[in-house]
Each structure stands twice: as structure tokens, then as C-alpha cells.
Amino acid sequence: MTAPVFLIPPDRIVTARVGAVVRLDGAEGRHAVSVKRMNPGEEVVLTDGEGAGLRGAVAAVEGKDVLDVTVAELLSEPEPDVRIVVVQALPKGDRGELAVELMTEVGVDEIVPWQASRCITQWKGERGEKALGKWRATAREAGKQSRRLRFPVVHGAMSTRQVATLLASATLPGVLHEEGAARLASADLPSSGSVVLVVGPEGGVSPDEMDTFTTAGAGAYLLGPSVLRTSTAGIAAASLLLGRSGRWN
Template sequence: MTAPVFVVGSLDGVRPGTTVTLDGPEGRHAVSVRRLTPGEEVVLTDGRGSGASGTVLAAEGRDRLVVEVAALPAEPEPVPRITVVQALPKGDRGELAVETMTETGVDAVVPWAAARCITQWRGDRGAKSLAKWRSTAREAGKQARRLRFPEIAEAATTRQVAALLAQADFAAVLHEEGAEPLATAALPAEGSIVLVVGPEGGVSPEESAVFAQAGARPYRLGRSVLRTSTAGTAAVALLLGRTGRWS
């Protein structure tokens, strides 16, 4: 079994042979929940691509773990970078989408307030929902043993999404009536891929027109129509396989 991953604020100055003390909520989880003991292996990360693998030297109290660093693994910037623009699902399906996309390997998620979204992020509710998405990405990143967690951006408007699509090397909108399957699309070897996943009610004709003007084409995944909370994960898995990032 691979070593569990814990998050630290920074790994600046950490070298093989040095010790790092894990405290706070992460230290409490390691000591009181995971019940790690001296001799066990762990991986520390800043979530931005840097890591430190090592062995537990001591568990102090209920929330402090002392780790001796043995190596400094790193997760390079992904190529090509995959961003999913995720329309806001109802209920807790947004966290489900973020969790499974993170575990699969997405690099960034942009929450999108589409016209047909049942859920709308406003005021405190929006801030709390965004915080939940970011917390979910962090925990899913740890579960997946990632050293580079996906960026969860601020909620975007349709115009902001269009601007993002216009800058991409490959821009796509998932649509069950897309003329071409995503599985046969010509993908870039580097740069950025931006994929739009619409809400339960679908992307509106007006939104489709704006995205088309930005250079995005409609693509279908397959014969079945997936939920908005699962379509992004399926598409990310397909793209990771086709671009060689899973090879």
C-alpha cells in the first residue's frame, strides 16, 4: 500500500535528512485518526507539486507527527493542462464531481453559473459552496496520492468562460448532439484543453452561440447521456488516456 499523503504549508528549506513536524488538523488526523507510529512511511506535500517522503520518528501528544525526510519527489506541471468548466449541479453533486475529477487527474475546475442551473451561488452561500469545492479537491488530492492538487477557480460567468475557451489550444463543449465524438477529436500534445460540462437542463442556445464564437465545438462522449456530475470525470479519463498522460 502506498504511503498516506498529508499537506503542509511549505517545504522550503526541507532536504533529505532533515525533520519536519506535522501539526494542526493534518497532524491530528495523522496521530489520532490514522494512528501512525514510528517507522511508518508518509508523504508530505504543499499541494503545488513539491513533496517530501520519509519515515515517522515520533508521534507527540494527539496532534504532532515528526517525520525524517528521505527523498523529495516532485510532480511536474501537466502537459497538456486539462481544465473542466463545471456547471453548478444541484445538491451535493458539485462536490461529487470535484472529488471524482480530482482523483482522475483534472488540473483545474471552473464553477460556471449557467443559465439553466437550478443552483445559484450568491453571497455567503456562494462563498461556502466554493470553500466546499476547494476542500473536496484537497482531500481527494490526498486520497489519490497527488502532489499537485487541482485549482478550483472563482465562479465564472458565461462571458468569462468564453474568454477562457478562446485562449485554449483545444476547446470543447460536451453535448449529446455533438457531431463528433470526443474520442476521435484531434488533441494538442501540449498547451491547454478546456472542456465545458453543462447543467442538468443543458447548455442554452445562447450560451452555445457564445462558446462557438470563442472557438469551442460540441463533442459527444458516447451513446449514453451522463449526469453533469459524472460527465466531466468520464471526459477527463478519456483525455488523459488519449494525450498519453496515463501511459
């Protein structure tokens, strides 16, 4: 079984050296000691969630929330040549967190919540801040669970106009649409830059939104013969793109 992953402040990664002892404390230390019940000699991976990390063995456990690790190897996960960005319309209930969890596990680089006109869920004020916090916490925990060193960036919620600006800057901009003229499996993937893919809400992307996205340069892509839920379409599309891009090879 692969070693469990815990988050650590970036400055501790920067100063870490093979043979040195690095301390894990706070909430992550408590999770390692009190929940995971890590013991001396067991292997762990510590990461800043931004691509840098280290592998080592537990040297000592202090109290209920402090764990010292002897560094055996410094790790690095470089930036991908092509970033996969999924713009996710806000689903109902906890399906947004499910979408974030699955997209993080599969390897998506950026997740953008989108307040589409047909979204039943509305992110406003304190409720919106709380929901965004849940998405980011879900990405963090899923990043650790899937043993990633570079966790996805979860942006603040964007309007349709802001999403259009994001699409206009993408190397390959697209919208998943059941009436798409082209299949995503046949799209020409760039060798660098970003792929930005919009996943609409349960009620679909409205004609006005589609016009806005088309004007920004986005194509309409068909994913497959079946219509997926908004919470699963992003993971299916990302899996297809990651496989085709060579990142899974």
C-alpha cells in the same frame, strides 16, 4: 499499501533535505496522529499540493497533533504538458462535490464552477462562498486520498462571458453536447497548452450560451451514445482525454 499523504506548508518543503526532520502539526498533524493514528517507523508522504513533496518515516509523535518525519526522499510532480480544465455547471445538492472528488482522483488540473442559465443551484453571497469552500476542501481531501502531489486548482465561479474568455485562450476548447458533430475520442489533442471542456447543467447548455461558446472558438463534442449526468460527464471526458494524452501510460 501506499503511504498516506498529508499537506504541509510550502516553506517546509522548500527547506527540507534528505536526513532532516520535518514537522507536521496543526489540523493535518491532528489528522495524522488522532485519526490515522500514525506511529514511529510508518511511512508518510508530505506535500504542498503544488507539485513538491517528500517521503519519509515517522520519527516521533508528540501529543495529539504533532508528528516529526525523517526525510528519506524528495519528490516532485512536474506541470503536465497539456492541462485538462473542466468547466462544471453547478449541479443540484451534493453532486457538485461528487464531481470535484472524482475529477480530482482521475487527474484533472483545473476545475471551474459555472453559473449556467439553466442551473437550478445558485451561488450567491455567503451561500456561494460556502459552496466554493466545500468544492475546494473536497479537491484537497481527494488529492490526498488519490496520492497526488499537485492538487487541482478550483477557481471561483465564472459567468458565461468569463467561460467564453477562458475557451478563447485554450489550445483545444470544447463543449460536451449530445448533438455534437464530432466525437471527443476523435478530437486532435495538442502536445502542449490546455484543453478546456465545458460540462453543461441538467437542463443542458442553452442555445444562447452555445452561440457564445462557438463564437469563442469552442467545438461541440459528443462523448458517447448515452447521456450522462452533469456530475459524471466531466469524469468520463477527463478519463478519455488523460488516457489519450499519454498521462496514464
